[in-house]
Amino acid sequence: MKRILDIAALGGPAAVVVTLVGWLIAGMLPLPMGPGESTPDVVSFFTEEPNRVMAGFVLSSIGVVLMIPMLVLVSVHLLRMEGRVPLMAFTQLLAAAVTVVINMFPQLIFAIAAFRTDRDPGDIVLLNDLAWLLLFTGITPFMVQNVAIALAILRDKSEVFPRWLAYLNLLVAFAFIPDVLAYFFKSGPFAWNGVFVFWLALTAYCAFLVAMSYACRKANETLMVDRDVVLAKA
Amino acid sequence: MSALMERSDQGAPAGKGSRRTMPGMDGFWVFVAGDLAMFTLMFVTFALARADDPAGFEAARLTLDADRGGINTLVLLTSSACIASALTALRRDAVGQARRWILAGVGGGAVFVVLKSLEYAAGFDAGHAPDTHEFYVYYLTLTGVHLGHVVAGCVLLLGFWVRLGRRPEGGVVGFETAAVFWHLVDFLWLLIFPLLYLAR
Amino acid sequence: MLTERPTWMTWGLLAAASIVTTWILSADSVDRRWALVAIFVVAAWKVRLVMTDFIELRRAPLLGRLAFEGWAVLVPLTLVVLLWQ
Numbered sequence: 008m009k010r011i012l013d014i015a016a017l018g019g020p021a022a023v024v025v026t027l028v029g030w031l032i033a034g035m036l037p038l039p040m041g042p043g044e045s046t047p048d049v050v051s052f053f054t055e056e057p058n059r060v061m062a063g064f065v066l067s068s069i070g071v072v073l074m075i076p077m078l079v080l081v082s083v084h085l086l087r088m089e090g091r092v093p094l095m096a097f098t099q100l101l102a103a104a105v106t107v108v109i110n111m112f113p114q115l116i117f118a119i120a121a122f123r124t125d126r127d128p129g130d131i132v133l134l135n136d137l138a139w140l141l142l143f144t145g146i147t148p149f150m151v152q153n154v155a156i157a158l159a160i161l162r163d164k165s166e167v168f169p170r171w172l173a174y175l176n177l178l179v180a181f182a183f184i185p186d187v188l189a190y191f192f193k194s195g196p197f198a199w200n201g202v203f204v205f206w207l208a209l210t211a212y213c214a215f216l217v218a219m220s221y222a223c224r225k226a227n228e229t230l231m232v233d234r235d236v237v238l239a240k241a
Numbered sequence: 242m243s244a245l246m247e248r249s250d251q252g253a254p255a256g257k258g259s260r261r262t263m264p265g266m267d268g269f270w271v272f273v274a275g276d277l278a279m280f281t282l283m284f285v286t287f288a289l290a291r292a293d294d295p296a297g298f299e300a301a302r303l304t305l306d307a308d309r310g311g312i313n314t315l316v317l318l319t320s321s322a323c324i325a326s327a328l329t330a331l332r333r334d335a336v337g338q339a340r341r342w343i344l345a346g347v348g349g350g351a352v353f354v355v356l357k358s359l360e361y362a363a364g365f366d367a368g369h370a371p372d373t374h375e376f377y378v379y380y381l382t383l384t385g386v387h388l389g390h391v392v393a394g395c396v397l398l399l400g401f402w403v404r405l406g407r408r409p410e411g412g413v414v415g416f417e418t419a420a421v422f423w424h425l426v427d428f429l430w431l432l433i434f435p436l437l438y439l440a441r
Numbered sequence: 442m443l444t445e446r447p448t449w450m451t452w453g454l455l456a457a458a459s460i461v462t463t464w465i466l467s468a469d470s471v472d473r474r475w476a477l478v479a480i481f482v483v484a485a486w487k488v489r490l491v492m493t494d495f496i497e498l499r500r501a502p503l504l505g506r507l508a509f510e511g512w513a514v515l516v517p518l519t520l521v522v523l524l525w526q
Contacts, residue, residue, distance in 0.1 A: 171268030178275035191371070194297070196286045197378065207282070263505045264497050270505060277509075281516055288523035295526060311463030315456055322452035325495045329448065419494050428491040431459075432516065435480045439467045440524055 009227055016223035018077035019216030025070030026114075033063025033117065041200040042139070043193040049135050050128045057121040064121075068114035071107060074216060078103035081156065081219055084226045088163040095159035102152035109149075113142035139199045143208060144190065146183040153180035153215070167226050175218055182211035265418035273425055280429055283386070284436060289377040294375070299441060301376035304369055306360060310438040313356050314430060320349025321427040324420050325400065331416055337410040339416075343402045346423065350395040357388050383433055390426045397422065451494040458483050476515055481517040488513040 030036045040052060053060055078100070085096035120126075120134035153176040160173035185203040192198040199205060263270040271370075291298040327342035371378045397419045405416075462483050466476050489510055493499040498506050 069330060169268060174272030175275065176269055178272050178279075181276070182279060183362075184386075188382075191317040194377070195378070196290075197382070202282060202286055203382075207279070263501050274508070277512055281512075283515060284520060285523065289518050292523055292526060307463060307467060311459065314459045314463065317451060318455045318459065321491065321495055322448050325448045327449075424491050424495040427495070428488040428513075431484055431487045431491065432520075435462060435484050436520060439462065439480050440477055440520075441467075441473045 009186060009231055012080060012227045012230065013224055015076035015080045016075045016078075016220050016227065019076065019220040022070050022077075023213050023216050024074075024103035025073060027070075028068055029063045029065070029067030029114070031063070031131045032066060033060045035063070035117075039200045039205055040135075041052060041198050042136070042189075043198065046128050046132055053121040053131055053135070054124040054126075057124055060121040061118045064114045068118070071110040071114065075107060075176050077216070077220060077223060078107070080223050082136040084167050084223065084230070085156065085159045087230070088159055088167050095155045098155040099159070102148045105148040106152060109141065109145045112227050113138040116141070131183055134179065136139050143186050143199050143204050146186045146208075149183055149212070150180040153177065156219075167229060168222050169225075171225055172218060172222050176215065179211045179215045265421040266358070266414055269418050273421065276425065280386075280432075283383050284432065287383065287436065290375060290379065297374060298376050298403060299375045300440075301369070301380075302438065304364075304367065305380070305438050306363070307438045309356055309360055310434050313353050314434050316349050316352050316356070317427045317430050320346045320353070321424050322346070323349060324423045328413065328417060328420050331405075331413050336405055340402055340405050343398055343405075347395050347398050347402070350391050350398070353391055354388065357384065357391075380437055383437060387426070387429055387433055390429070394419075394423045394426050421431075446494055448494070451490060455487055455490060458487055474525065478521055481521045485514055485517040488517075
């Protein structure tokens with residue numbers, strides 16, 4: 008059983024790798040398009056090689072769901088900490104489900120923007136705005152998730168997860184706050200492609216997924232001990 | 242690294258000499274390091290933007306009230322010293338004294354929040370909105386995020402003031418962590434202030 | 442330094458340094474670059490003082506001290522370089 012749990016724990020880093028490779032193929036990385044880009048430039052991004060763009064974003068949408076097993080595993084461990092009143096475990100699980108949707112739909116909207124090359128340019132700009140702003144400003148479910156994990160760890164005495172992980176989660180929640188500024192800037196560090204939105208959120212989120220993966224694999228080791236104790240008692 | 246992660250409530254010496262762990266709760270230094278990384282990012286982007294348009298940034302800087310900023314520096318430093326005194330008192334089990342120091346420290350935080358709010362109000366009255374110059378974007382973001390830290394710190398410290406009133410016993414590690422956060426808020430201002438208000 | 446400074450003596454040093462930077466070094470009569478360096482040297486010293494005395498980093502493990510006190514030196518240095526012009 009530990010084997011499958013350890014594989015589930017790799018879901019986070021796998022999601023990071025696959026999603027970022029998808030973005031590279033689509034052309035969203037290395038340097039993403041900003042909100043100040045002209046309409047013809049946005050149109051040509053999606054219509055010049057629509058198949059490459061669609062393939063990239065479809066790959067990203069597949070990458071996103073890879074994190075699901077790991078997010079469930081996080082709640083399994085939170086459940087061990089909380090016992091019979093698993094408020095944070097369920098809060099995390101529900102918030103995580105919402106974050107997967109928020110992460111996934113913009114990838115599909117990007118792909119939809121490339122679906123018809125004869126689309127009205129204004130519509131392509133709209134779809135581009137929609138995908139970007141949904142992806143980067145829908146931050147509250149992510150923050151709820153981070154805070155739920157942090158609270159569970161800080162209230163826990165059993166040390167299933169290390170305490171630094173709680174602070175890391177609070178920090179990741181902090182790092183998402185400037186994202187709402189993306190509505191007010193068309194260029195500069197607070198625009199959606201700026202340091203404080205795209206790069207900070209991406210770094211923080213990748214750090215979250217990798218750290219949770221590491222902590223889950225460590226916690227998997229103690230899960231077996233728990234189970235042996237229960238079996239021995241029975 | 243594992244030495245840093247050890248629980249600090251076990252045998253953390255109250256006296257002199259070196260201790261095995263970082264101050265505050267186990268792992269809290271991760272939060273401090275990340276918070277510092279984010280502020281560093283803001284400082285550096287501000288300095289880079291300023292280098293692009295020195296004249297415009299300088300003109301905007303002159304609209305700030307450095308006197309009020311200087312007073313706020315002294316207020317925060319005093320508040321930090323109060324919280325350090327509270328920790329010393331708590332280690333001596335002088336809970337009543339510690340609570341008075343905490344209240345004084347929070348009072349300093351409250352003064353800072355009031356002065357900052359007045360500063361924002363005066364700034365908006367004078368028409369210094371973010372859309373008039375890039376400087377005000379950085380000014381509002383840096384001071385705004387910092388002000389958020391001040392408010393969070395006040396709430397945290399007040400929580401300890403209440404808890405120590407109800408349950409005077411218990412360890413000092415929790416309060417030590419809150420104190421570390423409060424000093425962090427203090428020393429961040431020690432860099433924000435010269436960067437925004439003083440550097441010509 | 443083995444002896445610990447009393448809290449309010451640290452406060453006195455910090456307050457005095459703040460008064461000097463805010464109301465003397467920032468005066469227009471002081472050369473711009475000279476003032477820039479002086480202001481950030483004092484700021485670095487103050488940040489480090491808060492770390493060692495208030496946060497009690499003086500008694501922390503060496504690796505932690507190096508990381509945080511190193512930050513206190515490197516960030517003001519970087520800012521001086523970027524604002525030098």
